Amino acid sequence: MIRLARGFLTGGVVGVTPSAFVTGIIIGNVPLLLTGAGLPFAYGFLLFLAGIPRRAREAAVVPRTALAKIESLRAGGAETGDVSLRFDLTIAPHGEPPFRAEARLDVNLVDLPSYRPGDVLVVAYPPDRPWQARIVKPDAEWARRAAGATVVSAPESTVVRKPAGAGAGFLVLLGFLLGVAAIVLPFRAELFAPSADASEVSESAEPTSVTSSSGSATVTVGPGQSMADAGELRRAVVGLAQHADVAKVLTAVVEEHRLSVVFAPTAVTAPSFDLRSLPVDRIPALVTKARTTLDVGSPQTWQVTVVPFAGEVTLRIVATGPGGSGSLGG
Incomplete structure (x- = not known):
């Protein structure tokens, strides 16, 4: 429910911000212009404050370490000496069924040959958020386990992903439309007034x-x-x-x-x-x-x-x- 409410409010802010800014410029309304410029900063700050308890709870969760097998990997852009690799992994936690997850890692060009499909790595992930698995540098004990381990591939149906709230996309769109309407409708008379609302008059013998x-x-x-x-x-x-x-x-x-x-x-x-x-x-x-x-x-x-x-x-x-x-x- 909180995720849905946040999506609705985010859509509203996205709708209000450009509408208020542009409308303020067109009709010369400074408070409206300042609202459009300052609203996203204020909303971002409120989101940061509201997220402090959640981040504290997540930070308190002890991550679980497990072995993982590289099923496949793809390279992304390389703007520096590192290459962003996206791994498709089979993660095999001790005493639990294996599952599939994605992980990303920036790898130096020199170290690329060390990552090949079929290799076994060590990963860490929060037990309540397995889709946040990350590849870690193992200590001596986990390095020894990985060197002699065999991980059986898990089926693709076991892939874990971050859950998406049902209807979140619709609520974001609804919030956006209502945000635009909240700005445009009260000022529609000034925005859409005909440009010739003063008059056209003759000033000389020739048409002026x-x-x-x-x-x-x-x-x-x-x-x-x-x-x-x-x-x-x-x-x-x-x-x-x-x-x-x-x-x-x-x-x-x-x-x-x-x-x-x-x-x-x-x-x-x-x-x-x-x-x-x-x-x-x-x-x-x-x-x-x-x-x-x-x-x-x-x-x-x-x-x-x-x-x-x-x-x-x-x-x-x-x-x-x-x-x-x-x-x-x-």
Whole structure:
């Protein structure tokens, strides 16, 4: 029962952790983001504390020593001078029926010839957990027994393995799904709100649209207009300020027909700037300079990125054409 409950809780933590972290980033919810980042550490610590009594009981069990015959062995990867070998053993405890079990051992390349199918080794295992058998270095008495011993192979039906709790996999999956639902459902309105929940309005004679949400906004001008035209970018900024709070902007990107803005989350302290302080008069000149000095061929597309740095607003334009891309700072 404890194993099933632990599986359910583990599945819940696995579901909550990425859901809370990603949802916190998307909607700018810092407590939710911290929950996603800290929950696995807290849960791991609680599992460690809860496992102390069990580990103490297991450590108190005196291991049993027995002879074992190598039925087969397979080598794993060798990243160092040692090779990881997986042994299929027949273990023959004194006075009890033999049984099959697996064991692993890292063996130096020089010692590999010492392990062959049919050889007899010495193993130790907890009587209540025989699937945890391990190959040990014998003392003189057990080495003498192994040298002259013959172990009869046990049938494969006697293989011992760690028991798996019935329904554990289903409970892990159930916990995962409920964990995801516990995060996503309460915040579904913010996560899945349409991006155009503010409005689309006309700002000039040519079609101009403003689309804003809680985290970003876009101003688009018509095909006959350009953000590099005199006064056009200023009108875009003014129009956006009528529909969204532009006092805290993380970054702004100006393109031929579009101004895109990402807002700073309310509860997060990050470098930001007031979009209304954007040096709009410098951008057309920067575009003209890029078009005339950057040798990228024609036709060209351009993009100006605006970010706050050390208390100031910095501009960088990237122009792209048939000849590649180039950039300028302004």
